[in-house]
Amino acid sequence: MSEIEKDEALNVLGEELLPCSTFPITGFFRDGYCNTCAKDVGSHTVCVEVTASFLEYSRFAGNDLSTPHPELEFPGLKEGDRWCLCAARWLEAYEKGMAPNVFLANTHIKALKIIPLPLLEEFAVSVN
Numbered sequence: 001m002s003e004i005e006k007d008e009a010l011n012v013l014g015e016e017l018l019p020c021s022t023f024p025i026t027g028f029f030r031d032g033y034c035n036t037c038a039k040d041v042g043s044h045t046v047c048v049e050v051t052a053s054f055l056e057y058s059r060f061a062g063n064d065l066s067t068p069h070p071e072l073e074f075p076g077l078k079e080g081d082r083w084c085l086c087a088a089r090w091l092e093a094y095e096k097g098m099a100p101n102v103f104l105a106n107t108h109i110k111a112l113k114i115i116p117l118p119l120l121e122e123f124a125v126s127v128n
Contacts, residue, residue, distance in 0.1 A: 009035055010109040012117060020047035020106040021082035024075050034084035034108045042086040043114060047106035049125060052079045057098040063089065082106075087114035094119060101125045 009017040022032040028040040034047050048054075055066045055077060065083070068076035077083055082103065091114055093099040102123045111120070 008109075009033065011105050012107050012109050012112055012120060013104055014109065015105065017108055018103075018105045020084050020103065024077065024081060024083070025073075026082065026084045028084065034106060034111075036108055036110050043088065043110060044084040045087050045108035045111040046085045046090045046115070046120075047103040048083055048085045048090065048100040049103070050077050050079060050081050050083055050100050054093060054098055054100040055079070057093060057096065058089070061089075061092070087111045091115050091119075094123075099123055 011017045017033055017035070019032040020026050020034050025032060027033050027035055028037070028042075028044040029035050034045045036043055036045050050065070058065050065077045068074060085100070087110075090099055090102070090111075094115075100123070102120050102125065104120060104124050107120065
């Protein structure tokens with residue numbers, strides 16, 4: 001099996017991408033970063049801090065992020081966890097008034113293909 005080539009690891013500020021979370025481990029590559037590549041069709045590029053209301057919204061929208069799946073080494077998310085969220089899912093949540101806060105330094109620049117920077121800045125958490 002060949003190695004998947006990661007896209008350049010820059011954040012939405014044009015700086016080096018910082019890790020999002022190693023507990024729970026997140027990212028398309030499960031390396032703690034919101035890295036992406038051509039095979040990441042979901043664009044798991046937005047580093048968020050999940051809230052209980054977002055988790056409920058996501059479950060209702062068909063993506064249950066709260067329920068553990070040990071067979072996939074997924075512990076289930078709880079309020080306060082950081083997670084690399086799909087850019088389109090974040091934008092959908094924004095349009096429904098349910099968007100979680102974002103860590104700009106930890107959000108991949110490719111998220112800007114889907115979400116305008118001013119929207120991300122509106123939900124930005126300043127502490128990394």
